[in-house]
Amino acid sequence: MTSVPETPKGAASLDALTRYALAATLVALCLFFAIATEDHVFVEPGNLINIANQSAINTIIAVGMTLVIVTGGIDLGVGSIVALAGVLCAGVMVGGLGCIVGKYRIELIPRIDGPMVAVIGLAAAGVVGVVAGLVNAASIVRFRITPFIATLAMMLMGRGAASLYSVSPIRSLPEPFIWIGQSGRLAGVPIPVYIAAVVAGVGWVVLARSTLGRHVYAVGGNEEAARLSGIPVGRIKTLVYAGCGLCAALAGAVLASQLGAGDCKVGQGFELDAIAAAVLGGTSLMGGRGTIVGTVLGALIIGVLDNGLTILGVSSFTQMILKGLVILGAVILDQLREKR
Amino acid sequence: MDAPAPVLQMRAISKRFPGVQALDAVDLAVSSGEVLALVGENGAGKSTLIKILAGADRADAGEIVVAGRPVRIESPKDAMALGIRVIYQEFNLVPQLSVMENIFLGREPAKLGLVDFHRMESDCAALLERVGADCSPRDLVLRLSVAQQQLVEIAKALSQDARILVLDEPSATLTERELDRLFALIRDLREHGVAMVYISHRLDEVFEIADRVTVLRDGKHAATASTSELTRDDIIRHMVGRELSDYIPSTVSRASEEVLRLEGLTCHERFRDVNLVVRAGEIVALAGLVGSGRTEVARAVFGADRVDAGRVIIAGQEARIRSPRGAIALGIGLATEDRKAQGLVLGLGVSANITLADLRAIARHGFIRQKAEAAAAGRFVDQLRIRTPSLRQQARLLSGGNQQKVVLAKWLFTECRMLILDEPTRGIDVGAKNEIYQLMNELCSQGRAILMISSELPEVLGVAHRIYVMREGEIAGELTREEATQERIMHLATGGAAA
Numbered sequence: 001m002t003s004v005p006e007t008p009k010g011a012a013s014l015d016a017l018t019r020y021a022l023a024a025t026l027v028a029l030c031l032f033f034a035i036a037t038e039d040h041v042f043v044e045p046g047n048l049i050n051i052a053n054q055s056a057i058n059t060i061i062a063v064g065m066t067l068v069i070v071t072g073g074i075d076l077g078v079g080s081i082v083a084l085a086g087v088l089c090a091g092v093m094v095g096g097l098g099c100i101v102g103k104y105r106i107e108l109i110p111r112i113d114g115p116m117v118a119v120i121g122l123a124a125a126g127v128v129g130v131v132a133g134l135v136n137a138a139s140i141v142r143f144r145i146t147p148f149i150a151t152l153a154m155m156l157m158g159r160g161a162a163s164l165y166s167v168s169p170i171r172s173l174p175e176p177f178i179w180i181g182q183s184g185r186l187a188g189v190p191i192p193v194y195i196a197a198v199v200a201g202v203g204w205v206v207l208a209r210s211t212l213g214r215h216v217y218a219v220g221g222n223e224e225a226a227r228l229s230g231i232p233v234g235r236i237k238t239l240v241y242a243g244c245g246l247c248a249a250l251a252g253a254v255l256a257s258q259l260g261a262g263d264c265k266v267g268q269g270f271e272l273d274a275i276a277a278a279v280l281g282g283t284s285l286m287g288g289r290g291t292i293v294g295t296v297l298g299a300l301i302i303g304v305l306d307n308g309l310t311i312l313g314v315s316s317f318t319q320m321i322l323k324g325l326v327i328l329g330a331v332i333l334d335q336l337r338e339k340r
Numbered sequence: 341m342d343a344p345a346p347v348l349q350m351r352a353i354s355k356r357f358p359g360v361q362a363l364d365a366v367d368l369a370v371s372s373g374e375v376l377a378l379v380g381e382n383g384a385g386k387s388t389l390i391k392i393l394a395g396a397d398r399a400d401a402g403e404i405v406v407a408g409r410p411v412r413i414e415s416p417k418d419a420m421a422l423g424i425r426v427i428y429q430e431f432n433l434v435p436q437l438s439v440m441e442n443i444f445l446g447r448e449p450a451k452l453g454l455v456d457f458h459r460m461e462s463d464c465a466a467l468l469e470r471v472g473a474d475c476s477p478r479d480l481v482l483r484l485s486v487a488q489q490q491l492v493e494i495a496k497a498l499s500q501d502a503r504i505l506v507l508d509e510p511s512a513t514l515t516e517r518e519l520d521r522l523f524a525l526i527r528d529l530r531e532h533g534v535a536m537v538y539i540s541h542r543l544d545e546v547f548e549i550a551d552r553v554t555v556l557r558d559g560k561h562a563a564t565a566s567t568s569e570l571t572r573d574d575i576i577r578h579m580v581g582r583e584l585s586d587y588i589p590s591t592v593s594r595a596s597e598e599v600l601r602l603e604g605l606t607c608h609e610r611f612r613d614v615n616l617v618v619r620a621g622e623i624v625a626l627a628g629l630v631g632s633g634r635t636e637v638a639r640a641v642f643g644a645d646r647v648d649a650g651r652v653i654i655a656g657q658e659a660r661i662r663s664p665r666g667a668i669a670l671g672i673g674l675a676t677e678d679r680k681a682q683g684l685v686l687g688l689g690v691s692a693n694i695t696l697a698d699l700r701a702i703a704r705h706g707f708i709r710q711k712a713e714a715a716a717a718g719r720f721v722d723q724l725r726i727r728t729p730s731l732r733q734q735a736r737l738l739s740g741g742n743q744q745k746v747v748l749a750k751w752l753f754t755e756c757r758m759l760i761l762d763e764p765t766r767g768i769d770v771g772a773k774n775e776i777y778q779l780m781n782e783l784c785s786q787g788r789a790i791l792m793i794s795s796e797l798p799e800v801l802g803v804a805h806r807i808y809v810m811r812e813g814e815i816a817g818e819l820t821r822e823e824a825t826q827e828r829i830m831h832l833a834t835g836g837a838a839a
Contacts, residue, residue, distance in 0.1 A: 210706050211699040218696055221685035228644060228682055229697040229750065230668040288687040 018282040018334070022297040029301065033308035042308055049189055055303030056192035057082075057251045057258075059296055061270055062277035063203035064247030066295045067240045069278050070207070072220040072287025073140065073147035075241065078248035078274060080158030081132050082267030085125035085252030087162050090170035090262025092124040093117050093177060118177040122253050129249025132158060133242035140241065141234040155271070162264035169261040181257030192254050199247060204292040206243075216240060220287030276323070277302055280330045301326070345408065346371045347535045348393075348424075348504050353402035355388055362388045365402070366561045368554055370504070372533045375526060377540065377550035377567070381579055381830075382630050382795040385559040386539055390506055394426040395419040406504070423503035427493045429512060435482035440464035442481055443496045467495040471525055487518035494525065505529065506537040511545055512631055523549055541629045543572050543834050555579055573827075576834070580797055580826035595619035595805065598656065599758045599789035600672075602641065605650035610636040611813040614650070618758065623780060623790040625804030627797070628833045633813040634793045635677060638760045642674040643667040654758075668697060673751030675744070677762040677793070683747040686736035690728050691717030693735050693746050698754045720749035725775060741772025748779065758789040765799065777803055797826045809833050 033042040041047060061078050068075045132154060139150035184191040207213040215236045218226040227233050251270075256262045280298030283290025302323065309319045346369040355363040363385045370376040380386050391397035393404070395416040404411055406422050413419050419426075433442050440460045441448075449459045464477035473491035475484055481492065490510060497505055507526075511519050526536060526549055538550055546553060547567055555562040555578040562578040598619050605614040611633035618624045626634045639645045641652060643661035652659050654670050661667045664674070676682040684693055694717045695702055702712040717731050724745045728738060735746060744764065751759055761780070765773045780790055780803060794800050800807055807819045809832035816832040 205707075209708060211703045211708060212706065214692060214696070214699055214708060217688055217692070218685045221687040222681070224682050225685050226696075228642070228664050228674060228676065230663075230665040231696070232665060288685065 019291070019293055019297065021333075022281060022294060022301070026297055026301050026304065029304050029308065033304065033311070037308070037311050042311055047307065047311075049193070051300075051303045051307045052193045052196075053190045054307065055299050056190075056196035057255055058270070058273045058277055058302065059196040059299040060199045060251040060254070061248050062274040062281075062295045062299050063199050063292060064244030065271075065274040066278045066281070066283055066290050066292060067203065067207065067216060068147070068244045069275070069283050069285060070216050070220045070287060070290045071237055071240050072223065073237070073241070074151060074275070074285070075136065075154075075244045075248075076148065076151040076271050077132065077136065077154030077158055078244065078251075079267040079270035080155045080162065081129055081245055081248040082252035082255060082270055083264050084132070084158045084162040084165070085128045085249035086256040086266060087166050087170060087262040087264050088128050089121040089125040089253045090173055090256050091166060093121040093174055094170055094172065113174065115176040117174045118180065121173075121177050122250070125249040125253040126246055129245040129247070129252075130242050131245070132249070133245025134238065136245065137238035137241040141237050159264070166262070166264060169259075169263040171261045173256070173260060173262070177257055178260055179257075181254055182260065192258065195250070195254060199250065200292055200296050207292055212236070212239065217288055220289075222288070273302065276327050280327060282334060284334075346405075347407055349403075349405040350389070350393065351403045351405065353389065353392060353399045353404075355385075355392065355397065355399050360559075362559050363392075363399070364559045366556065366559070367564075368537075368561075369564075370535045370537055372503070372535050373530050374552065375530055375536045375538055375550045377538050377546040377553045378556070379540065379543070379546060379553060379575060379579065380556035380562070381797065384556040384579070386556055387508075388559075389556070390426060390508060390537070390539070393419065393424060393506065420500060423501055424506070425497035425500065425502040425504070426506040426508065427490065427497065427510060428508050429510075431489050431493050433481045433489060433492065436480065438478050438480055439468070439475060439484070439492055440477035442492060443467060443499055463499070464495075467499055468492075470498065471495045472521055485518075486513045487515070487521070490514075490522070491525070498529075502534065504535045504537075506539070508539045509541065509631075510538070511540055511542060519545075541834060543575055546575070547572070576827055576830045580830050594621035594785065594787070596621050596787070599654065600641070600791070601651075601653040602637075603651040603653065605637065605640065605647055605652065607636065607640055607645065607647045609813075610645075611640075611810075614810075614815055616808050616815065616818075618789045618791050620757065620789050621784055621787045622805045623784050623792060623803055625800040625807045626791060626793045626810060627795075627800045627807055627829050628810035628816070630795060632810040632833065634810050635762055636813075637810075638674060638762055638791070638793060641667070642672060642760065644674070668754060668756070671755075671757040672760065673697070673754055673756040673758070674760045675747045675751060675762060675764060677766065679740070679743050679747055680736075683750075684735045684743060687734060689730075689732035689734060690721065690726065690738070690746055691731040694720055694749045694753055697750050701753070716753065717749075720752060724749055724752075724779060739769075739772075741768040741775075744768055744772070744776065748776070752783075756788070758791070759783065760791045760793070762793045763795065764792060765794075765796070797829055800824075800829065801826065811835055 030043070034040050061082070065075060065078065136150055136154050139145045139153070140147050180191050186194060207216065215226070215231050218229070218231055219233050219236050223233060252267065255266060259266070277298035278290060278295045279285065280301060281291065281294025281296070283295065305323055305326065306319065309322065348370050350366065350368040352365040352367065353363050354365055366385065366389060368378070368389065378386050388397060392399045393413065395413045395418050398414065404413060411422055413422070434445065443464055444460055449456045449463065461477045468475065468477065471491045471494050473488055473495065475488050481489060484492065510522060514522060529536065540546055550567050552564060552566050553570060553575060554564045555575060557579060596619060598617055600618040602614050602616050606612050614637055626637070628634050636645065640647045641661070643663045643666050652661060659670055661670065680686060685696065691713055695713055699708065702709050702716055714731055720726070721728065721731065726742050726745045726749065728742060735743060738746065765776055768776070784790055792804060801824055805821055807821070807824050807829065809816045809819070809829055811833055819828060
């Protein structure tokens with residue numbers, strides 16, 4: 001009788017290999033910048049914390065994006081959802097629910113003070129994100145529109161709605177909310193870093209350990225086989241797009257807190273950063289393959305490149321070219337690995 | 341007989357695929373102005389032979405002679421240059437383009453570097469008239485009926501000076517009137533000296549249109565004769581008669597209570613008024629030719645496709661199955677014909693594929709219990725002797741036989757009481773085949789019901805307790821194992837009276 005080793009070997013260890021390669025790349029980049037920067041400022045604790053903080057927003061979005069891409073989809077609307085969630089979150093806190101539309105103000109619930117206001121702001125953002133995700137899912141599942149087009153429409157509609165809601169930034173946000181993104185520290189580390197860590201943790205558990213995660217891989221790997229295995233494909237996609245919207249909205253709230261304002265112009269191009277992080281982390285745009293660990297490493301590599309190159313005084317245009325080359329290189333390596 | 345020298349001769353063509361000798365020294369010859377029918381069971385080697393002729397595949401050995409000169413056909417381009425054109429069942433037309441753009445695709449008449457649409461249209465109209473197609477050159481192909489598209493394909497072939505025309509089951513999707521028109525065209529082309537190879541399962545058509553018949557069996561040349569010298573029975577006798585020795589005789593049926601009953605199941609255009617019964621502890625085969633509606637019936641029972649009328653009764657109770665999910669909940673499993681496209685998630689591991697259809701069994705509060713999964717998957721890997729280096733090995737890296745075992749393990753894991761197996765041993769080596777037959781017998785003796793779709797007659801005869809034969813979307817007959825012979829099944833499948 002053949003007995004089968006339980007330890008992961010073969011294909012599974014290939015995934016591990018990708019992760020080691022990514023981690024090694026990250027360490028090598030850090031070493032390079034540590035040596036290259038004047039007085040080794042790159043590796044000062046303050047700067048490292050700074051990198052983590054700057055990467056938090058992209059990490060939060062990229063976790064949701066990874067789920068979507070593993071199902072074989074894409075979400076181009078996240079940048080607009082960041083903006084829409086940001087202005088609504090700010091508006092609700094400043095003006096109460098219903099709040100300011102242009103110069104009109106309709107108060108459904110009165111504005112409140114104290115720490116609860118931050119909770120209400122975050123809840124408002126969350127609702128916006130989930131609703132946007134459900135709209136995406138409805139287009140994709142019910143009306144069979146390709147994810148690229150459905151979320152491209154959401155990108156436009158979200159940005160438009162955010163601008164309609166408030167063209168000018170909504171400022172003077174309540175103190176407890178500002179604390180999240182600016183003054184708040186736990187053990188010297190800013191709160192957004194913890195939020196990103198929790199989101200990544202939840203994302204990892206869902207994708208790697210839950211039945212939902214397994215179904216996500218199955219739908220992305222072979223939708224027809226998944227359907228013929230009794231997996232509710234539409235429900236899985238709906239959950240994933242709603243989850244991605246929620247992540248984007250949470251990122252929008254955190255960003256509003258960091259900026260001290262809800263601004264309809266933020267978040268442009270965020271979808272591309274999130275996709276870049278996921279792809280850098282080994283997620284296949286064909287679906288069926290990708291991990292949260294890879295995506296987090298991808299987001300950190302992008303963060304380290306941004307930070308280190310800026311310290312070195314490399315112009316932002318050159319930075320773009322370098323980042324583009326890094327993404328191309330990562331995908332080419334990944335494809336070579338797949339062919340083996 | 342004073343036959344003219346053949347314009348096409350294929351001599352001693354051999355082709356080997358991994359694990360199977362697809363063609364073994366096959367001869368074929370056809371003259372100008374002659375229609376040769378090429379017949380044989382599914383898997384007899386007709387498609388492979390035609391692919392070699394069309395340059396889509398290469399022979400391992402053998403010689404092709406066109407108009408008396410040995411030629412090398414290494415690509416579709418070579419074949420076209422020799423005037424060989426194949427009209428496949430799946431047309432090679434671009435649906436979004438017009439008829440004339442399709443016909444002149446890649447060789448558009450040009451004037452000063454621009455497409456000369458006027459000339460294209462008039463040339464096209466002449467061709468359409470010649471083949472008797474009632475569509476206009478500017479119609480989009482996607483708006484045409486299947487019969488019209490077929491005529492457009494033939495028109496395209498004629499515009500490229502086809503001297504040797506191969507028609508691969510051209511009648512499969514045609515109505516009677518459309519078929520008459522096609523035959524009229526074939527006779528006209530014959531008058532004009534075109535050599536034609538006509539592939540069909542329908543023996544009536546063979547006698548109506550063909551001058552001679554070549555029969556293939558198991559990749560070998562079985563017979564060639566003029567249609568006037570042959571009877572329908574002769575042809576069937578040449579088609580069947582494969583070796584039965586490889587098949588494990590199934591255990592005695594212990595058929596007990598009914599698990600599945602279909603009453604008047606109908607899906608327009610696919611199958612009509614299908615009645616059948618499968619009992620616990622028996623293996624029932626659904627035999628018939630490819631395209632006779634067997635897979636469609638299976639998919640409908642499984643909730644993958646809609647039905648228009650009729651009842652599905654599971655264990656005595658009428659069931660309304662609207663999705664595969666619903667079918668699985670009722671204890672039905674379907675191992676599809678195309679394992680890679682529909683059965684497996686190739687990028688997932690062996691264990692993930694095995695547990696896919698019933699993840700809840702190894703989950704708690706929505707989380708997968710890793711040890712329970714490994715234990716369950718390991719049990720099936722041992723039981724079915726799935727050869728894999730690890731439980732996490734990606735399904736894509738397994739051999740065909742082991743992939744099929746993973747699919748079967750997936751359904752056994754759901755503890756289904758009824759298993760539908762669509763061509764369960766296609767593309768699998770002999771050793772794994774026998775293991776799968778053995779497993780089917782085991783399942784049967786455990787009291788599960790099995791409905792097996794198979795195009796291989798020896799397999800049907802060797803494994804099944806009862807046999808339904810389908811023809812053109814209808815159940816043509818039911819045979820017990822004792823009554824069944826290859827000839828009788830073939831008669832039912834091709835539309836004659838049971839001998």
